[in-house]
Amino acid sequence: MTKVIRIGTRDSELAMWQARFVKNIIEHAGYKTEVIPLTSDGDQNLDQPLYEMGITGIFTKTLDIALLNNKIDVAVHSMKDVPTVLPNNISQGAVLHRAASTxxxxxxxxxxxxxxxxxxxxxxxxxxxxxxxxxxxxxxxxxxxxxxxxxxxxxxxxxxxxxxxxxxxxxxxxxxxxxxLDWMIPAPAQGAIMVVHRSDDLESQEALSKINHRITEVCTHVERQFLSVLEGGCTAPIGALATNNGDKLNFVGELISLDGKRKARIEKQFPFALAKDAGRICAMKILEDGGAELMEEIKTAMKS
Incomplete structure (x- = not known):
């Protein structure tokens, strides 16, 4: 690759740390990079609770636009902030080894x-x-x-x-x-960093494939699948955590009412090699056991 990979990021201290971390490991894999910081809408509006803003991807939208307009080549996100459905023409390129999820x-x-x-x-x-x-x-x-x-x-x-x-x-x-708070179930993909690219940018795709951590990719896929099937977006009170235990994947997920008085919880183990649909299976079980009614109550309450 001859081009310099332009790494887009939010301009907060944490986001810049994550971008520099990605920069270092991409360069270690043999590529040239530069970091381009941008300010997101989620960082500018600090007076309104996120769930009242009614927008999924509030922290990722600005980088998505820059990516699609070819102002950057890849974008670095805290994975828990990324909507479960990526915009058209944007693809997941790498998930880095997960830090603490707690x-x-x-x-x-x-x-x-x-x-x-x-x-x-x-x-x-x-x-x-x-x-x-x-x-x-x-x-x-x-x-x-x-x-x-x-x-x-x-x-x-x-x-x-x-x-x-x-x-x-x-x-x-x-x-x-x-x-x-070891009793608190984290947000899906909490502690993980995702890097995305334009779907037609094969050079960036190749570079990111070399820094992907497969176990973290699988575990976060299961958690985000659980979230997606429950139709929770990034702001509903849903927790999910998948962990690797040898050839097993352990999963715990929870849907909880806004006031904390009601919750639906599931814990299940899957063979790691067959975990592709684990999140969907667990979410369907939650919905069948009263979670569907609870989710409707949550959506109604969030609209009022």
Whole structure:
């Protein structure tokens, strides 16, 4: 390949870290690259909760447009932000080895967990799962990049805020005053980085194929398939996690009401080699066992 691969990314500190990480491994595979930062609509509007904006792909749309207009060759995304159906003429090129998938609570002391308290998060999934475990707590909206959210927490009277562990690890901003929420089922593909390209760009496709991590690709495919069949988009309160255990794939998925009072959960194991439809199988089981009615309630509540 003679061309320089132009890597598009959001311009937040975390997104830039991820883009530079992709740059390094593509260059290690023998290619020349440059990073092109862009500002997304999701980064510009910090006053409105994501689920109220009514747009899937709010953090990916700007990069999609730049990609289709040939201003960049590949785009780097936090995979959990990517809609389950990619735009026409855009293809998944690589999924990198997954970092931690867990959520963490950054707190100002944990005594409040046994009583009343206020937690901040911009995620409906985190809000619903938190209220399911701590129904006496209040959950408030929190938007912005990682640094902005950490500062908002410090300046507030909130007891804590929920973050993805991988994001704080990547930019070395994880404070000592945190606990791992190992009971919380993460967003589908949380902790993974996806790189996409124009479908007709065979040179970029070849380069990305050399940095793809197959196990992470399969596990995130199962999680996103589960999300897609449930028709949850990227904002509904749906958690999913697939993990590799030798020749087995372990899956846990959950659909939960907005107030946290009702949930449908499934845990199942599949042969790893036959995991292609595992997400669909688990989602159909959830829907058959009352999840369809719960999903309709969630969609109605989100529209009101």
């Amino acid at each position: 959520d963490i609570l950054v707190h100002k002391g944990v005594d409040f967990l046994e009583g009343e308290g206020t937690i901040a998060t911009g995620s409906l999934r985190r809000k619903a799962q938190w209220l399911n475990k701590y129904p006496r707590h209040q959950v408030v909206d929190l938007r912005g990049n990682v640094n902005t959210r950490l500062q908002k927490l410090e300046d507030s009277e909130w007891n804590g805020a929920i973050f993805a562990s991988a994001g704080l690890d990547r930019i070395n901003k994880k404070p000592d005053n945190h606990i791992v």
